[in-house]
Amino acid sequence: MLLSRLRPSKKKPSEDQTSKKKAQKIPELEDFLLKKDYGGACSLLEFGQKGGWDETRALWLGHCYFRGGDYKKAADTYEELMKKPTYPPEVPVYLGCCYFFMGMYADAKNVAEKIPKSSLQNRLMFHASHKLNDEKKLMLYHQQLAADNVEDQLSLASIHYMRMHYAEAIEIYKKILQQNPSLVALNVYIAMCYFKMDYFDVAQEMLQIYLDQYPQSPAALNLRACISYKTYNGKTAIPEIESLLRKSLYPAARDLLNHNMVVFKDGDGALQILPALMDVMPEARVNLIIYHLKKGHIQDALKLCDDLEPQLPTEFLAKAITFTCWGQLKDSKEHLKTAEQYFKMVGESAAECG
Numbered sequence: 513m514l515l516s517r518l519r520p521s522k523k524k525p526s527e528d529q530t531s532k533k534k535a536q537k538i539p540e541l542e543d544f545l546l547k548k549d550y551g552g553a554c555s556l557l558e559f560g561q562k563g564g565w566d567e568t569r570a571l572w573l574g575h576c577y578f579r580g581g582d583y584k585k586a587a588d589t590y591e592e593l594m595k596k597p598t599y600p601p602e603v604p605v606y607l608g609c610c611y612f613f614m615g616m617y618a619d620a621k622n623v624a625e626k627i628p629k630s631s632l633q634n635r636l637m638f639h640a641s642h643k644l645n646d647e648k649k650l651m652l653y654h655q656q657l658a659a660d661n662v663e664d665q666l667s668l669a670s671i672h673y674m675r676m677h678y679a680e681a682i683e684i685y686k687k688i689l690q691q692n693p694s695l696v697a698l699n700v701y702i703a704m705c706y707f708k709m710d711y712f713d714v715a716q717e718m719l720q721i722y723l724d725q726y727p728q729s730p731a732a733l734n735l736r737a738c739i740s741y742k743t744y745n746g747k748t749a750i751p752e753i754e755s756l757l758r759k760s761l762y763p764a765a766r767d768l769l770n771h772n773m774v775v776f777k778d779g780d781g782a783l784q785i786l787p788a789l790m791d792v793m794p795e796a797r798v799n800l801i802i803y804h805l806k807k808g809h810i811q812d813a814l815k816l817c818d819d820l821e822p823q824l825p826t827e828f829l830a831k832a833i834t835f836t837c838w839g840q841l842k843d844s845k846e847h848l849k850t851a852e853q854y855f856k857m858v859g860e861s862a863a864e865c866g
Contacts, residue, residue: 541572550580567593567600574606581762583613605633612636615792617643631658635667642671662688662695669701676824678705696722700732707735712743730756730765734772746776764792771796779803794827801830810837828858 544553577586587610608623638653657664669684706715737752789796804813832854839847
């Protein structure tokens with residue numbers, strides 16, 4: 513097939529063939545964006561920049577890097593823009609968003625504080641305050657969220673989700689979905705809330721609404737695999753993940769799938785996969801602690817607990833069990849007392865009692 517393309521044709525092309533060649537055109541940026549092919553869009557824009565730097569092209573390049581999950585390149589692009597004598601006023605908040613997704617929450621906050629107020633700037637400060645455990649600032653920016661702004665309400669719902677206020681998140685998502693039926697992805701968010709509440713049948717029902725329209729969605733298929741794992745076992749979930757890993761994915765999506773594969777395989781591959789994910793995925797550290805506990809490697813589990821600042825019940829439990837094991841092993845009353853405090857915090861948690 514390749515050889516036939518390389519050989520010169522001896523026949524004169526027909527009018528149909530000529531018209532087809534004329535109809536073919538070099539893909540434009542819009543073509544890539546419509547297909548959400550951000551890798552292709554970046555390649556096109558990078559090629560264009562080689563012919564001469566252009567501000568508009570640089571802005572699109574930053575956008576495509578960000579949407580493609582390459583937050584470092586997006587940040588580099590916006591930082592380069594800010595070195596120019598003049599640049600669009602929205603660039604610093606875009607840079608702050610990049611820092612946030614890179615886990616550089618203090619840097620995101622510092623950038624956002626120095627720029628004019630906007631709805632995006634307020635949302636960035638809202639989320640950065642949550643990550644930095646600044647309750648006072650969190651409430652300040654919460655009060656500035658607009659009730660009639662979809663993006664603001666989605667941000668509020670996501671904070672509810674991260675704080676395990678799943679019922680409140682569901683209420684917001686359902687309200688937005690009722691007013692904007694075209695936002696079918698909200699069914700996935702609702703399904704995630706029900707999943708966290710252990711309502712797996714309801715989660716599957718909500719998820720299927722989205723899968724009926726977008727059957728190849730990696731996020732939705734991953735959630736379906738998680739529901740299978742919780743409802744049945746890891747063996748039923750593994751084929752779904754294996755199939756997804758054969759596809760072209762964003763780096764963050766591939767990391768999540770590799771992490772979940774370790775969980776579904778009951779820790780198989782934990783030492784190869786989880787250490788590299790601990791800085792970007794808190795669950796990776798917890799699951800590595802669990803792996804060491806199951807293997808009887810108590811000291812390794814304890815060492816991992818040093819950098820674990822628990823926020824979720826599962827994190828408190830992982831630390832509590834580790835301290836209990838170490839306290840019993842070394843007859844350490846100090847560790848046993850700390851473990852008791854962690855268990856008490858879980859027992860008094862609204863998420864666990866609700």
